[in-house]
Amino acid sequence: EGLIEFYDSFKDMFEFFCKNTTIHGTIRLVCSDSNRMKTAFWTLLLLASFGMLYWQFALMFSQYWAYPVVLTMSMHSEPKMFPAITICNLDPYRFELVSEHLVQLDRMAEESITFLYGINTSSSLFHMHEKNIHVKDLSSIGNLSTSSFKLSQNFSLLRMFDRNSRSGRRHSSVGFRLCNATGGNCFYKTYSSGMDAILEWYRFHYMNIMSQLPVIINISDHEEHIEDMVYSCQYDGEPCRPSDYVHFHHPVFGSCYTFNSKGTDSFWTATKPGIPYGLSLILRAEQKDHIPLLSTVAGVKVMIHNHNQTPFLEHEGFDIRPGIATTIGIQQDEVNRLSGNYGKCTTNGNDVNVKLLYNNSYTLQACLHSCFQHIMVRKCGCGYYYYPLPPGAEYCDYNKQPAWGHCFYQLYNRLRNHHLNCFDQCPKPCRESLYKVSAGTAKWPSAKSQDWIRQALRHQNGYNSTSNRLDIAKVTIFYKQLYYQSVNESPLLSENLLLSSMGSQWSLWFGSSVLSVVEMFELLIDTLVLSLLFCYQRFRSKKT
Numbered sequence: 001e002g003l004i005e006f007y008d009s010f011k012d013m014f015e016f017f018c019k020n021t022t023i024h025g026t027i028r029l030v031c032s033d034s035n036r037m038k039t040a041f042w043t044l045l046l047l048a049s050f051g052m053l054y055w056q057f058a059l060m061f062s063q064y065w066a067y068p069v070v071l072t073m074s075m076h077s078e079p080k081m082f083p084a085i086t087i088c089n090l091d092p093y094r095f096e097l098v099s100e101h102l103v104q105l106d107r108m109a110e111e112s113i114t115f116l117y118g119i120n121t122s123s124s125l126f127h128m129h130e131k132n133i134h135v136k137d138l139s140s141i142g143n144l145s146t147s148s149f150k151l152s153q154n155f156s157l158l159r160m161f162d163r164n165s166r167s168g169r170r171h172s173s174v175g176f177r178l179c180n181a182t183g184g185n186c187f188y189k190t191y192s193s194g195m196d197a198i199l200e201w202y203r204f205h206y207m208n209i210m211s212q213l214p215v216i217i218n219i220s221d222h223e224e225h226i227e228d229m230v231y232s233c234q235y236d237g238e239p240c241r242p243s244d245y246v247h248f249h250h251p252v253f254g255s256c257y258t259f260n261s262k263g264t265d266s267f268w269t270a271t272k273p274g275i276p277y278g279l280s281l282i283l284r285a286e287q288k289d290h291i292p293l294l295s296t297v298a299g300v301k302v303m304i305h306n307h308n309q310t311p312f313l314e315h316e317g318f319d320i321r322p323g324i325a326t327t328i329g330i331q332q333d334e335v336n337r338l339s340g341n342y343g344k345c346t347t348n349g350n351d352v353n354v355k356l357l358y359n360n361s362y363t364l365q366a367c368l369h370s371c372f373q374h375i376m377v378r379k380c381g382c383g384y385y386y387y388p389l390p391p392g393a394e395y396c397d398y399n400k401q402p403a404w405g406h407c408f409y410q411l412y413n414r415l416r417n418h419h420l421n422c423f424d425q426c427p428k429p430c431r432e433s434l435y436k437v438s439a440g441t442a443k444w445p446s447a448k449s450q451d452w453i454r455q456a457l458r459h460q461n462g463y464n465s466t467s468n469r470l471d472i473a474k475v476t477i478f479y480k481q482l483y484y485q486s487v488n489e490s491p492l493l494s495e496n497l498l499l500s501s502m503g504s505q506w507s508l509w510f511g512s513s514v515l516s517v518v519e520m521f522e523l524l525i526d527t528l529v530l531s532l533l534f535c536y537q538r539f540r541s542k543k544t
Contacts, residue, residue, distance in 0.1 A: 024511040029046070053506065079270060081270065083260070085303075102291065154177075154402075155201065158177070176201050211397045235279045279477045282474050301320075322472065331435070332485075333486075336430065342491060347430050354426060
């Protein structure tokens, strides 16, 4: 009893609390006990205040558990690394090992175009005597053209007509027929444009032919057999070094070079904005028409991307016209996303369930392509030629898997319509650099200067113009400004802000502090102890 204060009744305990607590308004419950109307009024007012307080608390917690984010933008100005630049000549190679099959495919395409449009394209479109690319390490395999592979005649291009029910007009479409393994489920891969249909039909056969090349991924190791497409390269006024770029072959876009792919060399540090301090290239933009129906564009493909990132040229990038000087100004934006409860993103891709088939850093496109390839191998029994293969898989070939085209196009449509779970399995990177691009063009070289420019290139770089059309292009890529904009996600309602808002509401409705909350807990404990004591006394009295 000397350590603990006991009350004779609950009424005494409640009166003591109301007279001594720091919560505003409670003293009015006991000081005006002779006026029952005032007592009832203040009781209702305090209960209403409690109700409003906890209603506000419920709103705060519901907002907090929704984990909303707010975007904050900031500007930073500092020297930074020049981005990676990938250029391709839009002229895929014609490999000697499959040259016979490519010639047969060209003839099939010529017959299809003649059948559809009644024109003969053999003299203007196909060049059967073009130089083929020979890969010396494959000589032991022999000529794959004499192997068991044969071009299939089951995918002929057809023109189909349908009548519009509203206008009554007949509309034509061009496509080819694809069936499953049993032939019981078929559909037509059609296009309203005959040009798109011919290109897709040609690409479909081309993938089956190229699947015969066992080391297509290692073609870049034999670049000494491939003509160089870069006549001149300068960065910040200094000539580029052989270590500044890496070469690889793209099956559609041809010979490609990536400058500053790693982003670790201090040579590529951007210290000043402007055209003189950027990357200046003079490129061979001649299209020798090795495979004319695979690439119908003449020029150069350019893509600006992050370091250690696989360039997906079929999804991004832009084309540079021959005979044109193009200046490209870039502006960097940095995006930082929140993970966990606030959003779905990954720091480096280690927590993603999809095993990446690319050796570079994680990107959304790399994850989607890898996810699709894994599903393709599992569902169709073979891999899509334009994506890397998982271990133990092989590329699709309609001589071995006759129904792979039917399987592939259905899977691809499901991916495009977000019906595959690849978009659920592949989150965006938590940190990502984006590049805004603005470009300007001018005719280059001019009529007065083209003769001496071509002579200079011929003497210094072995340039030899064999075409009447313009076959060189100039491109300059530079930072417009060295400052960059950073867009950061941050929690709209953090723990500190939640506690601060709760304290503000408590102070608003009761004018008290955290100590007042402790006083309420003390009242609750006293009530519990007093109840136990009264129960014990009653039990003792009954027992006596």
